[in-house]
Amino acid sequence: MSEIGSTLARRALGRELRRMRTANGLTLAEAGRAAETSPQSISRTEDGMSTRVTRLQMNALCDLFGATDAERRMMIGLVDEVRKAQKNKGGWRRGYADEIHYDFDHYLGLEDAANRITAWNVTSLLGLLQTPAYRRALAWAESPSAPPEQIEKRIEWATRRQALLLEDKRLDVDVIMSEAVIRNQIGGPVVMADQLQHLLNMLELPNISLRIVGFDEPSPLGLLSGSFILLEFPPLPQSKLTEPPVVYVEEYAGDLFLEQEADVQRYRNALRDITRVALSKDQTRQLILDVAEEYPA
Numbered sequence: 001m002s003e004i005g006s007t008l009a010r011r012a013l014g015r016e017l018r019r020m021r022t023a024n025g026l027t028l029a030e031a032g033r034a035a036e037t038s039p040q041s042i043s044r045t046e047d048g049m050s051t052r053v054t055r056l057q058m059n060a061l062c063d064l065f066g067a068t069d070a071e072r073r074m075m076i077g078l079v080d081e082v083r084k085a086q087k088n089k090g091g092w093r094r095g096y097a098d099e100i101h102y103d104f105d106h107y108l109g110l111e112d113a114a115n116r117i118t119a120w121n122v123t124s125l126l127g128l129l130q131t132p133a134y135r136r137a138l139a140w141a142e143s144p145s146a147p148p149e150q151i152e153k154r155i156e157w158a159t160r161r162q163a164l165l166l167e168d169k170r171l172d173v174d175v176i177m178s179e180a181v182i183r184n185q186i187g188g189p190v191v192m193a194d195q196l197q198h199l200l201n202m203l204e205l206p207n208i209s210l211r212i213v214g215f216d217e218p219s220p221l222g223l224l225s226g227s228f229i230l231l232e233f234p235p236l237p238q239s240k241l242t243e244p245p246v247v248y249v250e251e252y253a254g255d256l257f258l259e260q261e262a263d264v265q266r267y268r269n270a271l272r273d274i275t276r277v278a279l280s281k282d283q284t285r286q287l288i289l290d291v292a293e294e295y296p297a
Contacts, residue, residue: 007109008233009081011048012241016075018046020065034064053079077239107248107255108161115170116232120222120274121177123184125195126229128162128173129202129210134195135159137187166205170234174209176271176278178222182212182291193295196288203285211278212287221273228267 021031021042028039035042035057044051058079062072111117119126125134132155139151165171182199185192202208213219229248235241247267249256258264279287 007048007113008236008243009078009239010045010050011243012236012239013053013075013078013082014046014048016078016241017042017061020061020067020071020075021046024065026064031061031064034060036060053082055079074239074241078236078241081236081239106257107250110231110246110248110257111165113233113243114231115234116172116174118174118230118232118271119176120225120228120271121175121181122222122227123178123180124186124227125177125181126175127158128165129175129199130158130162131191131195131198132159133191134186137191166208169207172207172209176211176213176222176274178213178218179215179287182288189295193292196292196295199288200285200292203281203288209281210284211275211281212284213274213278214287217277219270219274219277221270225267225270228270230264230267230271 017031021028028042031042032039035053037057041051045053055076058075059072062075065071067075117128124138127135130138135158136151136155139146139154143151166173182192182196186195199210203210213222227250229250230245231248232245233243236243244259244261245264247256247258247264249258258267278284
């Protein structure tokens with residue numbers, strides 16, 4: 001997770017900058033004048049976007065805000081964390097930039113930074129658990145007219161992303177899925193047989209938790225919420241600030257990133273209801289084995 005500083009430090013810097021500016025009743029234009037930059041640049045920084053902020057600019061803003069010594073040290077420290085992380089900007093994704101949509105690239109930055117991912121899947125598997133053949137079937141369904149080499153490049157980066165994340169023992173992944181996920185024949189029987197065996201292998205990893213909600217005892221809130229991912233983050237290395245969790249909802253027409261405390265709590269409530277009816281690890285393994293018998297060996 002090499003981009004922890006890049007994503008989380010930008011978000012923390014932006015959140016603290018907005019807090020200090022609004023607490024002093026100052027506009028974006030006033031902050032921009034103090035930092036000798038545009039209001040748009042201040043706004044992008046507050047939104048956690050990738051912008052260039054120097055120590056000189058941050059000191060000028062701290063002067064404008066009447067920041068305490070502790071606040072100034074914190075803000076300068078965040079600027080340093082952002083600059084240090086940006087030296088490796090893009091990381092492994094740089095070679096696949098043309099294949100990654102902006103919204104999903106934003107999600108990948110959060111995923112790289114997370115130390116815990118909790119996912120609820122209703123119809124198809126979480127990307128981190130997909131085999132290349134399963135992912136290929138979904139990619140062709142999504143982009144039937146795409147050139148084959150483009151599809152294969154997507155599979156290549158998805159496979160690399162999966163390996164990097166699952167090999168990092170600092171990341172805990174908790175996946176709960178509807179029984180429909182293992183019964184929907186994505187790619188056909190042969191692909192599903194291989195995919196189910198892959199899930200059985202994933203069950204043995206120490207940082208992966210996998211459970212199924214059976215058809216006979218569904219979660220009402222889980223059905224209403226649809227699929228989503230809750231991302232939680234570790235403290236930043238220097239400032240020790242901890243970013244609030246984010247809920248990611250991938251929809252056909254676009255992605256949602258929910259950060260307001262009330263929104264996140266709503267999805268936590270759904271997770272509690274889903275977890276309450278989920279099968280145990282052993283029951284999940286047995287159900288996967290039972291369904292696997294329906295597919296060719």
